Amino acid sequence: MHGNDIIARFAFRNHDVRGELVRLQESYRALIANHDYPLGVQKLLGELMAVTSLLTATLKFEGHINVQIQGDGPLNYATVNGNHDQALRGVARLVDTPKDESFLGLVGEGAYLVITLSPEHGEEYQGVVGIEGDSLASTIEAYFLQSEQLPTRVWLFADPGSGQAAGFFLQVLPASDQETEGFDHLSTLAETLTAEEMYQLSTEEVLHRLYHEEDVELYPEQAIRFFCGCSRERTATALRSVPMDELREIIAEEGELRLTCDYCLTDYVYTAFDVDALNAHEAPSQPQ
Numbered sequence: 317m318h319g320n321d322i323i324a325r326f327a328f329r330n331h332d333v334r335g336e337l338v339r340l341q342e343s344y345r346a347l348i349a350n351h352d353y354p355l356g357v358q359k360l361l362g363e364l365m366a367v368t369s370l371l372t373a374t375l376k377f378e379g380h381i382n383v384q385i386q387g388d389g390p391l392n393y394a395t396v397n398g399n400h401d402q403a404l405r406g407v408a409r410l411v412d413t414p415k416d417e418s419f420l421g422l423v424g425e426g427a428y429l430v431i432t433l434s435p436e437h438g439e440e441y442q443g444v445v446g447i448e449g450d451s452l453a454s455t456i457e458a459y460f461l462q463s464e465q466l467p468t469r470v471w472l473f474a475d476p477g478s479g480q481a482a483g484f485f486l487q488v489l490p491a492s493d494q495e496t497e498g499f500d501h502l503s504t505l506a507e508t509l510t511a512e513e514m515y516q517l518s519t520e521e522v523l524h525r526l527y528h529e530e531d532v533e534l535y536p537e538q539a540i541r542f543f544c545g546c547s548r549e550r551t552a553t554a555l556r557s558v559p560m561d562e563l564r565e566i567i568a569e570e571g572e573l574r575l576t577c578d579y580c581l582t583d584y585v586y587t588a589f590d591v592d593a594l595n596a597h598e599a600p601s602q603p604q
């Protein structure tokens with residue numbers, strides 16, 4: 317059996333090269349559902365999800381990672397957040413209707429990729445790289461070369477129509493003495509991967525198809541899920557920092573106060589009664 321939302325890591329016993337394979341379906345569908353994103357943005361979010369999962373699998377600590385494109389075109393930003401448990405969420409925002417939904421058409425030539433690693437214990441690390449080439453994959457490769465001096469190849473696939481996305485990653489191990497020849501050979505074989513194979517074959521089948529002449533060690537797969545993490549309690553905490561008069565004013569005008577989560581579109585509705593309760597239970601009353 318093979319899951320449709322999984323990430324698998326593997327290593328070559330005869331080369332100083334490691335790899336990862338990610339496949340997304342339900343988690344990808346949940347992330348783009350009901351947002352009415354243009355198809356190009358849905359595709360980009362699928363690729364961003366795959367990248368975030370690939371990067372998250374390399375974390376050596378508990379914590380989370382944020383991969384964000386800060387756009388310079390119709391796309392203001394697109395971001396996916398993941399943690400060591402492979403719980404992912406993401407959102408995109410447009411400032412204009414895109415005429416050209418290619419990667420560069422959406423993000424613009426002057427866009428940046430910002431990767432933030434946030435360990436639960438320890439300091440945050442942020443890496444920034446300008447868009448390189450005409451794809452997210454080539455930009456991620458540039459990021460690894462700049463930030464870690466590690467030759468890396470990334471292949472990304474996303475098809476919003478069928479609600480499937482995937483990614484494949486190869487990287488020379490740190491501190492290995494120039495594995496260039498083996499790495500180039502393994503990369504050339506991976507060039508032949510098709511989207512259909514990535515979506516339909518199991519991890520073992522993909523690795524056998526590419527590397528049956530190699531000695532590959534495959535580690536156990538990890539499940540990926542869409543998980544937002546928003547809650548009514550979090551919205552309540554945010555509301556407690558807003559003056560009560562302002563909250564009451566909104567309710568007087570609108571009849572209710574409605575907060576919608578940017579990521580999962582869940583509505584949190586507050587009535588006048590709820591707003592009073594918020595104040596009575598937790599916050600000290602506002603000085604007049």
Ligand SMILES: [Zn+2]
Pocket residue numbers: 544545546577578579580581582
């Ligand atoms: Zn949410």
